[in-house]
Amino acid sequence: MTPARDLRLLAPAAAVWGTTIVGLLAVSAIRVLVIVCVAALVGLSGAVRAGLVSWRAVGIVVLVLGMAGTAGTALSFRVAAIQQFPLHDERGKTTVTVRVVDDPVPLRPAASGRSRIRVDVVAIGERSVSAAGAHLLGATSDWAQMVPGQRARVLVRVRPPPEHTMLVASLTAVGTPTLVGEPPAHQRVAAHIRDRLRTLSARALSSPESGLLPGLVLGDISGLDDEVRDDFRDAGLSHLTAVSGSNFAIVCGAALVLLALLGCPRRLLPILGLLVIVGFVILVRPSPSVLRAAMMGSVGLLAMLSRRRSQALPALGTAVIVGLLWWPELALAPGFALSVAATAGIVLWGPAIRDWLWHYRIPTGVAEVLAMAIAAQLVTAPIIALISGRFSIVAIAANILVVPVVGVISIVGTVLAIIGSVGTSGGFGWVVAELLARLLGPALWWMVTCARVLGGWAWASIPVPDGVVGAAVVGGATLVVGLWARSRMSAHRFGPEQA
Structure with missing residues (x-):
């Protein structure tokens, strides 16, 4: 006999996914969405207390609204942190210390000699900052041998981040990176x-x-x-x-x-x-x-x-x-x-x-x-x-x-x-x-x-x-x-x- 399918988390997962998509595509809509979810939850709570409906009848709706509100709230906090990051509104050249997150991806055609690297910015100039994600374009010969966890100090040109991402900036390496320390032992x-x-x-x-x-x-x-x-x-x-x-x-x-x-x-x-x-x-x-x-x-x-x-x-x-x-x-x-x-x-x-x-x-x-x-x-x-x-x-x-x-x-x-x-x-x-x-x-x-x-x-x-x-x-x-x-x-x- 085929076991019953447990679909209880299908709607909450879809709610989180849909809320996150809306938040990434339209940042200004996040707060409105959270307010609507909270208002709906308050209204349902009042209806239950008034005896109009039971918790059992609205249970799945409450769960979906709660997960949507949670996703929207978490995303709004992260967006606010990104917008307040020092590099977010900065343009021009600056020196940063970055931590490599992933292997460099060579850009096509390969003859261009350029690669895109996902990095975390951990310092701006001499000032340490909370790690924040960014894309960095650099010469393949300078970055190809770096492994995740390796830190490097480099002069970059700062540009706005790609739309609909959680990155703080797009960086283009202007100078040659200088390695800072060694990557973690497990990455070596x-x-x-x-x-x-x-x-x-x-x-x-x-x-x-x-x-x-x-x-x-x-x-x-x-x-x-x-x-x-x-x-x-x-x-x-x-x-x-x-x-x-x-x-x-x-x-x-x-x-x-x-x-x-x-x-x-x-x-x-x-x-x-x-x-x-x-x-x-x-x-x-x-x-x-x-x-x-x-x-x-x-x-x-x-x-x-x-x-x-x-x-x-x-x-x-x-x-x-x-x-x-x-x-x-x-x-x-x-x-x-x-x-x-x-x-x-x-x-x-x-x-x-x-x-x-x-x-x-x-x-x-x-x-x-x-x-x-x-x-x-x-x-x-x-x-x-x-x-x-x-x-x-x-x-x-x-x-x-x-x-x-x-x-x-x-x-x-x-x-x-x-x-x-x-x-x-x-x-x-x-x-x-x-x-x-x-x-x-x-x-x-x-x-x-x-x-x-x-x-x-x-x-x-x-x-x-x-x-x-x-x-x-x-x-x-x-x-x-x-x-x-x-x-x-x-x-x-x-x-x-x-x-």
């Missing part, structure tokens, strides 16, 4: 592991597989060819070269299975799973996209460990609420919407698709993986159309074809990255890691070939109207296909019994 270890993986991949594999392995394992696409990157995008596989919730679920799930086989008590597995997730976040960089993926991976992990599948949806709702309250910019991030939609699709429709595949005698393990890939692709297609104005014809087929090797590459790649970082170059750990990398060669070749063949077709992705119209067209087509498939599943499920 993570940088060492990433560097070793790149070196091992280059030694053990030929191009383009050598540039693909670090991207699949740690989201490091610095060595990935532009042509391969375009093939992955056209084939609907680009999400594999960025650390996603599936990476966390696969790697952390494998670690927990190993711990369980070693006799670890089940009650400790959630705690150990959380520690594994934290360690993986440090390894692949604590950027917004990685933290988003960690949240979604945690939801998947909870669904796997829980004896009740119905707990997955409340976990997803909680992840959305906490994530948006902590990092409001996620509300407008396409990747966040894609992650939430994919996770919800897997939880809601994955079991039905799996059961349908069982009807055709697909093995259990294969059916589970195929069901996740199909559900995720179907629910994310309208969002992709909204963002890019394109609909991938081959995305579902491409993801199904690479499913058998994704888990193997993620698990074995993570293991070889850790083993290869131990000891000196050419030592025992290095040799074992290089051997493992060579063993992954055929799996990587298969992924590159699938992307090249499917993504290389002129009709692999077709243009659709961009924006809301495109999303509506693709969403309507997806709904029609889904309803047809659901009727077919019902016919297969109940037809033999009625016969």
Whole structure:
């Protein structure tokens, strides 16, 4: 019997998300929204005291208004703090000390030699300030080797921040940065592991597989060819070269299975799973996209460990609420919407698709993986159309074809990255890691070939109207296909019994 779906946190999560979007798009509307929520709560309280309605009848409305008001209040405080930050209204040149938050992203074309870096401003001149986020443009040669947590002092030109963000300024480096101290020890270890993986991949594999392995394992696409990157995008596989919730679920799930086989008590597995997730976040960089993926991976992990599948949806709702309250910019991030939609699709429709595949005698393990890939692709297609104005014809087929090797590459790649970082170059750990990398060669070749063949077709992705119209067209087509498939599943499920 299919367990009941717990949808209680769906409306509060949607309220927080909607309030945050309104606040980011129209800052002046935040206070009005909060006042309306408070007034509505007061009115409902009066109605309850007057005996007109009961708390039970208005419970969900009170919860939604309360969460919307909380989100709006928290966002208004953060906006006020940003507007009062010393750099917010400053223009011209000044010297700042920044803390690198994420890896530099080279701007295209690569010949420009410029990169964009997410930083926190921690000092202006000689005066320390509370850390505040900013974008910094600088020469790739000056910033490429910096790791998260590294501080640098540099002369910058200050410009207004991008709209609809929680940044205090856009900075352009005018001078050469001067390093201040060293990054934290855990970030130095993570940088060492990433560097070793790149070196091992280059030694053990030929191009383009050598540039693909670090991207699949740690989201490091610095060595990935532009042509391969375009093939992955056209084939609907680009999400594999960025650390996603599936990476966390696969790697952390494998670690927990190993711990369980070693006799670890089940009650400790959630705690150990959380520690594994934290360690993986440090390894692949604590950027917004990685933290988003960690949240979604945690939801998947909870669904796997829980004896009740119905707990997955409340976990997803909680992840959305906490994530948006902590990092409001996620509300407008396409990747966040894609992650939430994919996770919800897997939880809601994955079991039905799996059961349908069982009807055709697909093995259990294969059916589970195929069901996740199909559900995720179907629910994310309208969002992709909204963002890019394109609909991938081959995305579902491409993801199904690479499913058998994704888990193997993620698990074995993570293991070889850790083993290869131990000891000196050419030592025992290095040799074992290089051997493992060579063993992954055929799996990587298969992924590159699938992307090249499917993504290389002129009709692999077709243009659709961009924006809301495109999303509506693709969403309507997806709904029609889904309803047809659901009727077919019902016919297969109940037809033999009625016969």
